[in-house]
Amino acid sequence: MPLPRTPQAQRKSETRSRLIDAAAGLFARKGFHAVSAESVAEAAGRTTGALYSHFGGKEGLLLALLEVWKDRTAEELAAEIEDGIAAGADPADPAVHFGAMWGSLTRPHPDRGEAWLLLETELWLHGARSPLIGTRLAQRYAEIRAQLGEGLADWAEATGTPLARSPEETGALVLGVLLGLAMQHRLEPEAVPDALVVDALSALLARS
Template sequence: MGRTQEQRRAETRALLLAAAADQFANKGFHATSAEAVATAADRTTGALYDHFGGKEGLLIGLLEQWIEQTISDLTRSLEGETDLDGRLGALWAGLIRRDSESGDAWLLLEFELWLHAVRDPEIGTVGAERFRMMRAGLAGGLEDWSEEFGFELPGPALDIAAQVLGLLVGAAFQYRIDPTAFPQPVVVAGLRRLLGLPSADGATLSRSSAPTSKPRIQAGATP
Protein backbone atom coordinates (compact mmCIF):
# COMPACT_ATOMS: atom_id res chain seq x y z
CA MET A 1 0.00 0.00 0.00
CA GLY A 2 1.18 3.53 -0.73
CA ARG A 3 2.30 5.73 2.12
CA THR A 4 0.16 8.60 3.31
CA GLN A 5 1.27 12.20 2.93
CA GLU A 6 1.81 12.35 6.69
CA GLN A 7 4.14 9.33 6.55
CA ARG A 8 6.11 10.84 3.67
CA ARG A 9 6.47 14.13 5.54
CA ALA A 10 7.63 12.31 8.67
CA GLU A 11 10.22 10.41 6.63
CA THR A 12 11.49 13.61 5.00
CA ARG A 13 11.74 15.34 8.38
CA ALA A 14 13.68 12.42 9.86
CA LEU A 15 16.08 12.29 6.90
CA LEU A 16 16.74 16.02 7.07
CA LEU A 17 17.41 15.88 10.83
CA ALA A 18 19.79 12.94 10.43
CA ALA A 19 21.65 14.69 7.62
CA ALA A 20 21.84 17.93 9.60
CA ALA A 21 23.21 16.11 12.66
CA ASP A 22 25.97 14.55 10.58
CA GLN A 23 26.83 17.68 8.61
CA PHE A 24 26.79 20.06 11.59
CA ALA A 25 28.88 17.68 13.71
CA ASN A 26 31.57 17.02 11.11
CA LYS A 27 31.70 20.37 9.30
CA GLY A 28 30.25 22.85 11.76
CA PHE A 29 26.99 24.77 11.63
CA HIS A 30 28.28 27.86 9.83
CA ALA A 31 30.31 25.85 7.31
CA THR A 32 27.25 23.81 6.30
CA SER A 33 24.70 25.21 3.89
CA ALA A 34 21.03 24.36 3.74
CA GLU A 35 21.67 23.01 0.26
CA ALA A 36 24.34 20.62 1.58
CA VAL A 37 21.96 19.23 4.19
CA ALA A 38 19.21 18.77 1.63
CA THR A 39 21.57 17.01 -0.76
CA ALA A 40 22.85 14.69 1.97
CA ALA A 41 19.25 13.82 2.84
CA ASP A 42 18.37 13.30 -0.84
CA ARG A 43 15.69 15.95 -0.53
CA THR A 44 15.18 19.39 -2.03
CA THR A 45 16.13 22.65 -0.38
CA GLY A 46 12.48 23.61 -0.69
CA ALA A 47 11.54 20.63 1.46
CA LEU A 48 14.04 21.72 4.10
CA TYR A 49 12.59 25.22 4.24
CA ASP A 50 9.05 23.83 4.24
CA HIS A 51 9.75 21.68 7.30
CA PHE A 52 12.18 23.84 9.26
CA GLY A 53 12.35 27.31 7.72
CA GLY A 54 16.14 27.15 7.43
CA LYS A 55 19.26 25.97 9.25
CA GLU A 56 18.25 27.56 12.56
CA GLY A 57 15.00 25.62 12.47
CA LEU A 58 17.00 22.44 11.94
CA LEU A 59 19.05 23.21 15.06
CA ILE A 60 15.88 23.70 17.09
CA GLY A 61 14.49 20.48 15.66
CA LEU A 62 17.66 18.64 16.69
CA LEU A 63 17.50 20.02 20.21
CA GLU A 64 13.87 18.99 20.60
CA GLN A 65 14.58 15.54 19.15
CA TRP A 66 17.49 15.03 21.49
CA ILE A 67 15.42 15.76 24.58
CA GLU A 68 13.37 12.68 23.75
CA GLN A 69 16.40 10.69 22.60
CA THR A 70 18.36 11.39 25.77
CA ILE A 71 15.51 10.13 27.95
CA SER A 72 15.18 7.05 25.78
CA ASP A 73 18.93 6.36 25.87
CA LEU A 74 19.11 6.68 29.65
CA THR A 75 16.10 4.42 30.12
CA ARG A 76 17.68 1.79 27.88
CA SER A 77 21.02 2.06 29.71
CA LEU A 78 19.42 1.50 33.12
CA GLU A 79 17.33 -1.52 32.18
CA GLY A 80 18.28 -4.57 34.19
CA GLU A 81 20.62 -2.74 36.61
CA THR A 82 19.71 -3.64 40.20
CA ASP A 83 22.59 -2.08 42.15
CA LEU A 84 23.56 1.54 42.54
CA ASP A 85 27.03 1.31 40.99
CA GLY A 86 25.53 -0.53 38.03
CA ARG A 87 23.15 2.33 37.42
CA LEU A 88 25.81 4.98 37.84
CA GLY A 89 27.99 3.08 35.39
CA ALA A 90 25.05 2.77 33.01
CA LEU A 91 24.64 6.56 32.93
CA TRP A 92 28.22 6.81 31.68
CA ALA A 93 28.02 3.80 29.38
CA GLY A 94 24.93 5.26 27.73
CA LEU A 95 26.84 8.40 26.73
CA ILE A 96 29.82 6.43 25.44
CA ARG A 97 27.64 3.99 23.51
CA ARG A 98 25.72 6.84 21.94
CA ASP A 99 28.92 8.49 20.74
CA SER A 100 30.19 5.19 19.36
CA GLU A 101 26.93 4.26 17.64
CA SER A 102 26.73 7.67 15.97
CA GLY A 103 30.25 7.40 14.56
CA ASP A 104 31.67 9.72 17.20
CA ALA A 105 29.30 12.46 16.01
CA TRP A 106 27.20 12.90 19.15
CA LEU A 107 29.75 14.81 21.23
CA LEU A 108 30.85 16.93 18.28
CA LEU A 109 27.25 17.88 17.56
CA GLU A 110 26.60 18.53 21.25
CA PHE A 111 29.41 21.06 21.27
CA GLU A 112 28.26 22.62 17.99
CA LEU A 113 24.73 23.03 19.36
CA TRP A 114 26.08 24.57 22.55
CA LEU A 115 28.24 27.06 20.67
CA HIS A 116 25.31 28.23 18.58
CA ALA A 117 22.95 28.31 21.57
CA VAL A 118 25.14 30.75 23.50
CA ARG A 119 25.29 33.05 20.46
CA ASP A 120 21.65 32.93 19.39
CA PRO A 121 18.95 33.85 21.96
CA GLU A 122 16.24 31.79 20.23
CA ILE A 123 18.39 28.68 20.04
CA GLY A 124 19.63 29.39 23.57
CA THR A 125 16.08 29.36 24.94
CA VAL A 126 15.41 25.92 23.45
CA GLY A 127 18.80 24.66 24.60
CA ALA A 128 18.20 25.90 28.15
CA GLU A 129 14.82 24.18 28.24
CA ARG A 130 16.44 20.98 27.06
CA PHE A 131 18.91 21.07 29.96
CA ARG A 132 16.12 21.94 32.42
CA MET A 133 14.20 18.85 31.35
CA MET A 134 17.31 16.68 31.63
CA ARG A 135 18.07 18.01 35.12
CA ALA A 136 14.49 17.51 36.25
CA GLY A 137 14.35 13.95 34.95
CA LEU A 138 17.70 13.08 36.52
CA ALA A 139 16.70 14.70 39.82
CA GLY A 140 13.59 12.52 39.98
CA GLY A 141 15.70 9.44 39.31
CA LEU A 142 18.20 10.36 42.03
CA GLU A 143 15.41 10.85 44.56
CA ASP A 144 14.01 7.43 43.67
CA TRP A 145 17.44 5.85 44.03
CA SER A 146 18.00 7.46 47.43
CA GLU A 147 14.78 5.85 48.64
CA GLU A 148 15.46 2.50 46.99
CA PHE A 149 19.04 2.14 48.21
CA GLY A 150 18.68 3.92 51.55
CA PHE A 151 20.98 6.92 51.32
CA GLU A 152 20.47 10.65 51.67
CA LEU A 153 21.26 13.08 48.90
CA PRO A 154 23.83 15.63 50.13
CA GLY A 155 21.78 18.54 48.79
CA PRO A 156 18.67 19.47 46.79
CA ALA A 157 18.01 16.89 44.08
CA LEU A 158 18.04 19.48 41.28
CA ASP A 159 21.44 20.79 42.42
CA ILE A 160 22.89 17.28 42.58
CA ALA A 161 21.42 16.49 39.16
CA ALA A 162 23.12 19.56 37.67
CA GLN A 163 26.44 18.47 39.18
CA VAL A 164 26.05 14.88 37.95
CA LEU A 165 25.22 16.12 34.47
CA GLY A 166 28.22 18.42 34.55
CA LEU A 167 30.54 15.58 35.53
CA LEU A 168 29.18 13.24 32.85
CA VAL A 169 29.35 15.74 30.00
CA GLY A 170 32.73 17.09 31.11
CA ALA A 171 34.12 13.57 31.37
CA ALA A 172 32.71 12.74 27.94
CA PHE A 173 34.54 15.71 26.38
CA GLN A 174 37.82 14.50 27.88
CA TYR A 175 37.10 10.86 27.00
CA ARG A 176 36.49 11.87 23.38
CA ILE A 177 40.11 13.02 23.10
CA ASP A 178 41.73 10.54 25.51
CA PRO A 179 39.63 7.46 26.44
CA THR A 180 42.26 6.33 28.95
CA ALA A 181 41.62 9.45 31.06
CA PHE A 182 38.17 8.32 32.11
CA PRO A 183 37.67 4.57 32.55
CA GLN A 184 34.23 3.73 33.93
CA PRO A 185 35.42 3.09 37.54
CA VAL A 186 36.81 6.62 37.72
CA VAL A 187 33.49 8.07 36.57
CA VAL A 188 31.51 5.93 39.01
CA ALA A 189 33.82 6.98 41.86
CA GLY A 190 33.25 10.63 40.97
CA LEU A 191 29.49 10.15 40.89
CA ARG A 192 29.58 8.46 44.30
CA ARG A 193 31.44 11.48 45.69
CA LEU A 194 28.79 13.80 44.30
CA LEU A 195 26.14 11.68 46.00
CA GLY A 196 28.00 11.91 49.29
CA LEU A 197 28.77 8.19 49.36
CA PRO A 198 32.04 6.51 50.37
CA SER A 199 34.20 4.59 47.97
CA ALA A 200 32.54 1.35 46.92
CA ASP A 201 35.71 -0.76 47.46
CA GLY A 202 34.23 -3.52 45.36
CA ALA A 203 30.83 -3.46 47.11
CA THR A 204 27.64 -1.97 45.73
CA LEU A 205 24.27 -1.04 47.11
CA SER A 206 21.51 -3.23 45.74
CA ARG A 207 17.80 -3.49 46.37
CA SER A 208 18.32 -6.71 48.30
CA SER A 209 21.04 -5.19 50.51
CA ALA A 210 19.45 -1.78 51.06
CA PRO A 211 18.25 -1.24 54.66
CA THR A 212 14.57 -2.03 55.10
CA SER A 213 14.08 0.57 57.84
CA LYS A 214 15.42 3.30 55.55
CA PRO A 215 18.25 4.67 57.71
CA ARG A 216 20.17 7.20 55.67
CA ILE A 217 23.82 6.86 54.68
CA GLN A 218 25.67 10.09 55.34
CA ALA A 219 28.84 11.16 53.57
CA GLY A 220 31.81 9.32 55.04
CA ALA A 221 29.67 6.64 56.66
CA THR A 222 30.07 2.94 55.91
CA PRO A 223 27.18 1.41 53.90
Protein backbone atom coordinates (compact mmCIF):
# COMPACT_ATOMS: atom_id res chain seq x y z
CA MET A 1 0.00 0.00 0.00
CA PRO A 2 1.57 3.34 -1.06
CA LEU A 3 2.37 5.84 1.65
CA PRO A 4 0.33 9.07 1.65
CA ARG A 5 2.04 12.08 0.12
CA THR A 6 3.44 14.75 2.38
CA PRO A 7 2.09 18.31 1.91
CA GLN A 8 5.41 19.28 0.30
CA ALA A 9 5.28 16.35 -2.15
CA GLN A 10 1.66 17.20 -2.92
CA ARG A 11 2.59 20.81 -3.71
CA LYS A 12 5.44 19.69 -5.98
CA SER A 13 3.15 17.30 -7.83
CA GLU A 14 0.51 20.00 -8.24
CA THR A 15 3.07 22.51 -9.51
CA ARG A 16 4.40 20.00 -12.03
CA SER A 17 0.89 19.21 -13.28
CA ARG A 18 -0.07 22.88 -13.55
CA LEU A 19 3.05 23.69 -15.57
CA ILE A 20 2.50 20.74 -17.92
CA ASP A 21 -1.17 21.65 -18.46
CA ALA A 22 -0.30 25.30 -19.10
CA ALA A 23 2.42 24.32 -21.56
CA ALA A 24 0.06 21.99 -23.41
CA GLY A 25 -2.40 24.79 -24.08
CA LEU A 26 0.18 27.41 -25.05
CA PHE A 27 2.38 25.13 -27.16
CA ALA A 28 -0.66 23.82 -29.02
CA ARG A 29 -1.99 27.30 -29.84
CA LYS A 30 1.24 29.16 -30.57
CA GLY A 31 3.96 26.60 -31.21
CA PHE A 32 6.89 25.67 -29.00
CA HIS A 33 9.34 28.35 -30.13
CA ALA A 34 6.82 31.20 -29.89
CA VAL A 35 6.15 30.53 -26.20
CA SER A 36 8.52 31.73 -23.50
CA ALA A 37 9.21 29.99 -20.21
CA GLU A 38 7.89 33.09 -18.46
CA SER A 39 4.54 32.89 -20.24
CA VAL A 40 4.13 29.24 -19.29
CA ALA A 41 4.91 29.97 -15.65
CA GLU A 42 2.48 32.91 -15.64
CA ALA A 43 -0.32 30.81 -17.17
CA ALA A 44 0.29 28.12 -14.55
CA GLY A 45 0.29 30.62 -11.69
CA ARG A 46 3.84 29.65 -10.79
CA THR A 47 7.29 31.24 -11.00
CA THR A 48 9.81 30.76 -13.77
CA GLY A 49 12.13 29.40 -11.10
CA ALA A 50 9.65 26.62 -10.39
CA LEU A 51 9.62 25.69 -14.07
CA TYR A 52 13.42 25.45 -14.18
CA SER A 53 13.50 23.59 -10.88
CA HIS A 54 11.12 20.90 -12.11
CA PHE A 55 12.12 20.60 -15.77
CA GLY A 56 15.45 22.35 -16.28
CA GLY A 57 13.95 24.61 -18.94
CA LYS A 58 11.38 24.79 -21.68
CA GLU A 59 12.83 21.82 -23.57
CA GLY A 60 12.59 19.59 -20.52
CA LEU A 61 9.00 20.72 -20.03
CA LEU A 62 8.16 19.74 -23.61
CA LEU A 63 9.74 16.32 -23.13
CA ALA A 64 7.73 15.82 -19.94
CA LEU A 65 4.54 16.94 -21.67
CA LEU A 66 4.99 14.50 -24.53
CA GLU A 67 5.83 11.72 -22.07
CA VAL A 68 2.57 12.35 -20.19
CA TRP A 69 0.66 12.32 -23.47
CA LYS A 70 2.41 9.09 -24.51
CA ASP A 71 1.36 7.34 -21.31
CA ARG A 72 -2.21 8.60 -21.54
CA THR A 73 -2.42 7.61 -25.19
CA ALA A 74 -1.15 4.10 -24.41
CA GLU A 75 -3.94 3.71 -21.86
CA GLU A 76 -6.53 5.05 -24.31
CA LEU A 77 -5.26 2.76 -27.08
CA ALA A 78 -5.50 -0.30 -24.87
CA ALA A 79 -9.06 0.60 -23.88
CA GLU A 80 -10.06 1.27 -27.51
CA ILE A 81 -8.65 -2.05 -28.69
CA GLU A 82 -10.36 -3.92 -25.84
CA ASP A 83 -13.67 -2.24 -26.70
CA GLY A 84 -13.28 -3.19 -30.34
CA ILE A 85 -12.58 -6.82 -29.50
CA ALA A 86 -15.53 -6.87 -27.08
CA ALA A 87 -17.70 -5.58 -29.95
CA GLY A 88 -16.64 -8.49 -32.17
CA ALA A 89 -13.39 -7.41 -33.83
CA ASP A 90 -10.88 -10.17 -34.49
CA PRO A 91 -7.94 -9.77 -32.06
CA ALA A 92 -5.69 -11.55 -34.59
CA ASP A 93 -6.36 -8.86 -37.22
CA PRO A 94 -3.48 -6.35 -37.12
CA ALA A 95 -5.80 -3.70 -38.59
CA VAL A 96 -7.61 -3.56 -35.23
CA HIS A 97 -4.41 -2.47 -33.50
CA PHE A 98 -2.92 -0.34 -36.26
CA GLY A 99 -6.18 1.50 -36.82
CA ALA A 100 -6.17 2.58 -33.19
CA MET A 101 -2.51 3.66 -33.37
CA TRP A 102 -3.09 5.69 -36.53
CA GLY A 103 -6.15 7.34 -35.05
CA SER A 104 -4.18 8.42 -31.98
CA LEU A 105 -1.81 10.39 -34.24
CA THR A 106 -4.32 11.91 -36.65
CA ARG A 107 -7.70 12.24 -34.95
CA PRO A 108 -8.29 15.52 -33.11
CA HIS A 109 -8.26 14.69 -29.40
CA PRO A 110 -10.78 16.25 -26.97
CA ASP A 111 -7.92 17.54 -24.81
CA ARG A 112 -4.89 17.62 -27.10
CA GLY A 113 -6.49 18.55 -30.42
CA GLU A 114 -3.96 18.06 -33.22
CA ALA A 115 -1.07 19.29 -31.12
CA TRP A 116 0.79 16.02 -30.57
CA LEU A 117 2.16 15.54 -34.08
CA LEU A 118 3.08 19.22 -34.38
CA LEU A 119 4.92 19.25 -31.06
CA GLU A 120 6.58 15.93 -31.84
CA THR A 121 7.93 17.43 -35.07
CA GLU A 122 9.13 20.61 -33.35
CA LEU A 123 10.85 18.56 -30.68
CA TRP A 124 12.62 16.46 -33.35
CA LEU A 125 13.90 19.59 -35.09
CA HIS A 126 15.13 21.00 -31.79
CA GLY A 127 16.75 17.68 -30.88
CA ALA A 128 18.48 17.44 -34.25
CA ARG A 129 20.17 20.80 -33.55
CA SER A 130 20.86 20.33 -29.83
CA PRO A 131 23.05 17.39 -28.72
CA LEU A 132 21.60 17.47 -25.19
CA ILE A 133 17.97 17.34 -26.28
CA GLY A 134 18.89 14.98 -29.12
CA THR A 135 20.30 12.45 -26.66
CA ARG A 136 17.19 12.59 -24.48
CA LEU A 137 14.92 12.38 -27.52
CA ALA A 138 16.83 9.38 -28.87
CA GLN A 139 16.31 7.64 -25.53
CA ARG A 140 12.59 8.45 -25.70
CA TYR A 141 12.32 7.00 -29.21
CA ALA A 142 14.17 3.89 -28.05
CA GLU A 143 11.59 3.42 -25.29
CA ILE A 144 8.71 3.86 -27.76
CA ARG A 145 10.27 1.36 -30.18
CA ALA A 146 10.70 -1.11 -27.33
CA GLN A 147 7.09 -0.68 -26.20
CA LEU A 148 5.83 -1.17 -29.74
CA GLY A 149 8.05 -4.20 -30.22
CA GLU A 150 6.93 -5.79 -26.95
CA GLY A 151 3.29 -5.20 -27.81
CA LEU A 152 3.70 -6.71 -31.27
CA ALA A 153 5.61 -9.69 -29.83
CA ASP A 154 2.77 -10.29 -27.36
CA TRP A 155 0.26 -10.06 -30.21
CA ALA A 156 2.32 -12.49 -32.31
CA GLU A 157 2.51 -15.01 -29.47
CA ALA A 158 -1.19 -14.72 -28.65
CA THR A 159 -2.31 -15.12 -32.27
CA GLY A 160 0.29 -17.65 -33.41
CA THR A 161 1.67 -15.22 -35.98
CA PRO A 162 5.47 -15.25 -35.60
CA LEU A 163 7.52 -12.15 -36.35
CA ALA A 164 10.30 -12.71 -38.88
CA ARG A 165 12.24 -9.72 -37.51
CA SER A 166 13.11 -9.02 -33.92
CA PRO A 167 10.56 -7.07 -31.87
CA GLU A 168 12.98 -4.12 -31.74
CA GLU A 169 13.33 -3.97 -35.53
CA THR A 170 9.61 -4.44 -36.05
CA GLY A 171 8.88 -1.63 -33.59
CA ALA A 172 11.30 0.67 -35.42
CA LEU A 173 9.66 -0.04 -38.79
CA VAL A 174 6.14 0.48 -37.47
CA LEU A 175 7.09 3.74 -35.74
CA GLY A 176 8.78 5.02 -38.89
CA VAL A 177 5.76 4.27 -41.08
CA LEU A 178 3.35 5.81 -38.56
CA LEU A 179 5.27 9.07 -38.17
CA GLY A 180 6.21 9.43 -41.83
CA LEU A 181 2.69 8.89 -43.12
CA ALA A 182 1.21 11.06 -40.35
CA MET A 183 3.36 13.98 -41.53
CA GLN A 184 2.10 13.56 -45.09
CA HIS A 185 -1.49 13.07 -43.92
CA ARG A 186 -1.35 16.29 -41.88
CA LEU A 187 -0.76 18.34 -45.06
CA GLU A 188 -2.76 16.30 -47.57
CA PRO A 189 -5.23 13.90 -45.88
CA GLU A 190 -6.82 12.70 -49.12
CA ALA A 191 -3.45 11.51 -50.43
CA VAL A 192 -2.87 9.30 -47.36
CA PRO A 193 -6.25 7.82 -46.41
CA ASP A 194 -6.68 5.78 -43.26
CA ALA A 195 -7.23 2.53 -45.16
CA LEU A 196 -3.92 2.92 -47.03
CA VAL A 197 -2.00 3.37 -43.78
CA VAL A 198 -3.58 0.37 -42.08
CA ASP A 199 -2.98 -1.78 -45.17
CA ALA A 200 0.66 -0.66 -45.35
CA LEU A 201 1.29 -1.44 -41.70
CA SER A 202 -0.44 -4.80 -41.93
CA ALA A 203 1.60 -5.69 -45.02
CA LEU A 204 4.79 -4.57 -43.27
CA LEU A 205 4.01 -6.78 -40.32
CA ALA A 206 3.29 -9.74 -42.58
CA ARG A 207 6.59 -9.26 -44.40
CA SER A 208 8.66 -8.27 -41.37
